[in-house]
Amino acid sequence: MVQALVEEGVEVVFGYPGGAIMPMYDALHVHGGALRHILARHEQGAAMAADGYARVTGRPGVCVATSGPGATNLVTGIAGAMLDSIPMVCITGQISGAFLGSDAFQETDIIGITAPITKWSYQITRAEEIPEVFAKAFHVARSGRPGPVLLDVAKDAQFASLDFRYRRRPPAPKPELDLDRVKEAARLLNEARRPCIFIGHGVLLSGAQKEVVALAEKTGIPVGSTLLGLSAFPPDHPLNAGMLGMHGNYGVNVLTNQADVILAVGMRFDDRVTGKLALYAKQAKVIHIEIDLAELDKNVRAAVALHADAKEALQELIRWVEPAKHSEWLTGFRHYDGLEFEAVVKNETTPAEGDIRMAEVVARLSEKTDGRAIVVSDVGQHQMAVARYYRFKRPNSHLSSGGLGAMGFGLPASIGAQLGAPDRQVVLIMGDGGFQMNIQELGVVAQERLPLKMILLNNGFLGMVRQWQEMFFEKRYSFTELSNPDFLKIAGAYGIAARRVAARAELAGALTEMLDADGPFLLEVVVEREANVFPMIAAGSAVDEMLLSMKP
Amino acid sequence: MKKTFILSVTAHSALRALQRIVCLLTRSRIDVDRLTMAEADAAGVSRLEICLRVEPQIAERTAKQLRRVVEISDVHIQPL
Numbered sequence: 321m322v323q324a325l326v327e328e329g330v331e332v333v334f335g336y337p338g339g340a341i342m343p344m345y346d347a348l349h350v351h352g353g354a355l356r357h358i359l360a361r362h363e364q365g366a367a368m369a370a371d372g373y374a375r376v377t378g379r380p381g382v383c384v385a386t387s388g389p390g391a392t393n394l395v396t397g398i399a400g401a402m403l404d405s406i407p408m409v410c411i412t413g414q415i416s417g418a419f420l421g422s423d424a425f426q427e428t429d430i431i432g433i434t435a436p437i438t439k440w441s442y443q444i445t446r447a448e449e450i451p452e453v454f455a456k457a458f459h460v461a462r463s464g465r466p467g468p469v470l471l472d473v474a475k476d477a478q479f480a481s482l483d484f485r486y487r488r489r490p491p492a493p494k495p496e497l498d499l500d501r502v503k504e505a506a507r508l509l510n511e512a513r514r515p516c517i518f519i520g521h522g523v524l525l526s527g528a529q530k531e532v533v534a535l536a537e538k539t540g541i542p543v544g545s546t547l548l549g550l551s552a553f554p555p556d557h558p559l560n561a562g563m564l565g566m567h568g569n570y571g572v573n574v575l576t577n578q579a580d581v582i583l584a585v586g587m588r589f590d591d592r593v594t595g596k597l598a599l600y601a602k603q604a605k606v607i608h609i610e611i612d613l614a615e616l617d618k619n620v621r622a623a624v625a626l627h628a629d630a631k632e633a634l635q636e637l638i639r640w641v642e643p644a645k646h647s648e649w650l651t652g653f654r655h656y657d658g659l660e661f662e663a664v665v666k667n668e669t670t671p672a673e674g675d676i677r678m679a680e681v682v683a684r685l686s687e688k689t690d691g692r693a694i695v696v697s698d699v700g701q702h703q704m705a706v707a708r709y710y711r712f713k714r715p716n717s718h719l720s721s722g723g724l725g726a727m728g729f730g731l732p733a734s735i736g737a738q739l740g741a742p743d744r745q746v747v748l749i750m751g752d753g754g755f756q757m758n759i760q761e762l763g764v765v766a767q768e769r770l771p772l773k774m775i776l777l778n779n780g781f782l783g784m785v786r787q788w789q790e791m792f793f794e795k796r797y798s799f800t801e802l803s804n805p806d807f808l809k810i811a812g813a814y815g816i817a818a819r820r821v822a823a824r825a826e827l828a829g830a831l832t833e834m835l836d837a838d839g840p841f842l843l844e845v846v847v848e849r850e851a852n853v854f855p856m857i858a859a860g861s862a863v864d865e866m867l868l869s870m871k872p
Numbered sequence: 873m874k875k876t877f878i879l880s881v882t883a884h885s886a887l888r889a890l891q892r893i894v895c896l897l898t899r900s901r902i903d904v905d906r907l908t909m910a911e912a913d914a915a916g917v918s919r920l921e922i923c924l925r926v927e928p929q930i931a932e933r934t935a936k937q938l939r940r941v942v943e944i945s946d947v948h949i950q951p952l
Contacts, residue, residue: 436895440942442888460942614936 321411321473322347324454325355327486330382332356332373332739334366338386339426341413343478358739358768361760363390365732367397368758371406372736375719376694378525380407380461381736387413388426391472392433396726398468399437403723404548405521407466409457410438416476417445430472439467447480455489463492465612466525494629495611497636505583505607505624506640512581514649515541516572516604518564521548521722522586522611522630529553529715531634532585538638540645542653544572546587548722551712555691561653565593566857567704570866571656573857576601577864578652583607586630589619590723599862609633663868664854669709675848676824678705678777681831685747685775686710688831693745694719694737698730698754701783704853706749728757731774735761738770745773745835752778752804759810765840766814773834776807776844779851787852791870811842822846875951876905877931879922881938882946886918889943893920896937902926917945923952 321344325333333355337345348357360366363385370381381401385394391412401408415424431441440460442453450473457469509515519532529552536543536553542561543553553560562569564576573595576582582604587593594600597619608615608622609630616625626633668679682705685693691713697706697720712718719737721729734748755776765772782800789797811818817837821830827845834843857866883889886909897904906923924931928951935949 432891435891436899439940612940614933614940616936618933618936 321450321454321478322351322354323484324450324486325382327488328454328458329379330355332358333382333384334358334360334369334373334736335384336360336363336366336386336390338390338413340387340415340475341384341390341411341478343475344384344411344413344473358735358764360732361763362758363393364397364728365735365758365761365764367394367408367410368400368726368729368732369736369739369761369764370408370410371397371401371729372696372719372733373740374401374406374408374736375733376716376737376740378716380409380458382409382411384411385413386426387415387430388428390426391430392428395433395437396724396728398434398470400721400724400726400729401468402437402439404721405466405525406468407461408468409461410468410470412470412472413478414443414472414474417474418476420474430470434470437468438470441470441472443472443474444477445474447477447482450477450482451484451486455487459489459491465522494632495627497628497632498626499636501624501626502633502636503640505626506637508581508605508607508624509539509541509583510642510644513646514575514579515539515581515583515646516561516576516579517541517543518546518582518584518587519543519549519552520546520585520587522609523549523552524716526586526611526630528585528631528634531631531638533557535634535638535641538643539641540643540650541583542572542646542650544568546590546593546722547707547720549587550707551715551718555711555713559650563707565590566595567708567853567855569657569708570660570855570868571653573855573863573866574656575652577603577862579604581605581607583609584620585609585634586611588612588615591619594619595857595861595863595865601863660855660868676822676827676845677851678702678847679709681775681777681827681845681847682706682709682749684828684831685749688828688835689745689747693717693747694741696720696730696734696737696746696748698750699725699727700751700754701787701851701853702749702751702777705777727754730754731758731761734772734774735764735768735770738772739768747773747775749775749777751783752776752780752802752807753782755807762811762814762816766816769839771838772840773837774840774842775834776842777847778804778807778844779847779849780804781849783851784853786850790850790852791858807842807844816840816842818842818844820844820846874903874925874927875931877924877926877949877951879924879935879938880948881920881922881944883918883920883944884916885943886912886920889918889941890920892941892943893922893938896934897922897924900930900934902930902934
């Protein structure tokens with residue numbers, strides 16, 4: 321198994337040992353140096369670190385756990401990778417083949433448990449299966465729309481010896497491009513008067529950033545991005561229309577319902593993007609470029625459905641579109657940008673008084689790092705602050721649990737990111753709720769001396785749930801207030817440098833101190849307790865009913 | 873409006889395919905009237921036939937999702 325990982329070019333594995341995976345761990349020991357093993361402090365941390373590693377490197381992340389609780393603890397990490405199309409190979413130990421089905425110690429049917437959240441899974445009961453099945457696992461994880469696979473390996477198969485011959489399998493060929501449909505898409509774009517381009521994670525997965533810029537510039541079409549598409553399009557580009565969806569930008573959401581043609585690339589019209597589907601872009605002709613056939617016509621009917629790799633489709637499409645400008649249409653976006661700036665952005669990023677706001681921390685960090693860091697967020701209000709106010713200048717630099725929205729993702733994912741990109745500045749931004757969901761992973765940061773910078777935005781609340789309680793449950797704050805520990809002492813116990821800031825005047829200096837630190841650093845910023853994220857498309861509302869502030 | 877469809881699936885590992893088919897059907901709360909699985913042929917290929925009652929767009933979605941299953945090589949769906 322270790323040899324198979326080496327054959328696949330794997331350099332780092334994240335894991336946690338236990339009874340049924342001990343033969344593999346013994347091989348890791350005996351062949352020490354073949355692979356770098358990172359000991360998580362909980363299997364969920366191993367899975368999410370492998371996810372973060374994959375997001376940054378583009379290569380499958382590998383995690384290892386034992387049977388039973390080890391395997392079930394991976395589940396949330398696997399589910400997140402499935403929804404966000406992250407290539408991962410998860411290896412679990414299993415009790416020996418003869419005892420399967422007998423409720424043996426630490427036996428769980430992990431193949432059954434993970435069937436709905438894996439792209440593929442397989443139980444190995446004979447050592448001879450290992451080379452072929454591992455090669456297939458990496459092949460499936462990487463091919464088409466990437467995703468997690470799980471290999472469950474019985475303990476006796478791990479002990480047995482075999483005649484090892486390994487044949488790597490290249491990723492599956494890309495879908496064949498339908499030229500007639502590309503030309504039809506070009507015709508729609510050439511005739512459009514109010515067109516939009518919407519980009520998603522698929523643009524980053526296929527490496528089509530340059531093609532998106534080229535197409536947008538040739539056609540003069542503004543570009544909106546999903547949460548997971550962020551960092552694919554330059555933030556300062558005049559055609560950047562910002563983020564789509566619930567807490568995205570005002571103009572691009574409202575004007576979605578005025579567009580006549582929408583070119584959607586590598587995105588899946590998730591409900592957090594569309595709001596009320598029955599009132600979403602009904603007037604628009606949609607061109608949908610997507611590598612996963614099952615996403616075409618799923619939520620939004622496409623006038624032209626292009627089952628294709630984003631990069632290949634855009635390269636061809638650029639040849640057929642005519643140069644254009646849409647000055648009047650773009651003026652509309654600027655008008656809404658102005659409204660959003662006055663109503664929200666100005667006071668969020670440069671408030672004159674009051675408690676520190678999440679957005680201003682992100683904005684100052686963005687300035688100090690020139691938008692060039694890898695920024696990992698957890699889930700909640702701060703996640704939206706990162707998405708809205710960090711100006712990502714390098715691709716594959718925004719890591720966020722998008723589809724699953726799994727609190728606890730941030731710390732382990734940032735560990736994986738730092739290991740996948742050791743030469744880059746990696747900054748984690750998290751809330752006090754999410755931090756405590758995987759706080760034990762500080763042990764990994766300390767043990768590996770990762771130069772990870774961690775910003776804790778502490779408002780003493782589960783802020784996003786509290787915001788919904790305020791808006792939709794008449795301020796009944798049901799179990800959203802937290803009585804927190806002294807986080808500096810926790811960092812101190814792990815030997816991690818830390819500082820707390822509550823005054824605006826100290827914020828810039830504290831950020832500099834953190835960024836300049838050699839090793840890991842935890843910066844706790846005490847932020848406004850009951851702040852709300854706006855703009856917002858309330859659940860059940862249409863995109864053009866986006867709110868700029870609380871309804872009176 | 874729910875309609876009756878016949879879903880025909882070709883799979884090279886029948887039981888593992890069946891597990892994923894059942895996951896997809898239960899997830900979307902699709903009613904199943906009948907399910908038959910034929911013995912695998914010499915090459916290990918099995919055929920499954922499933923009679924469903926479901927809204928047409930959910931039938932279309934499910935057929936596409938089934939095509940993603942690695943063990944499944946072919947999916948046909950037609951109204952009864």
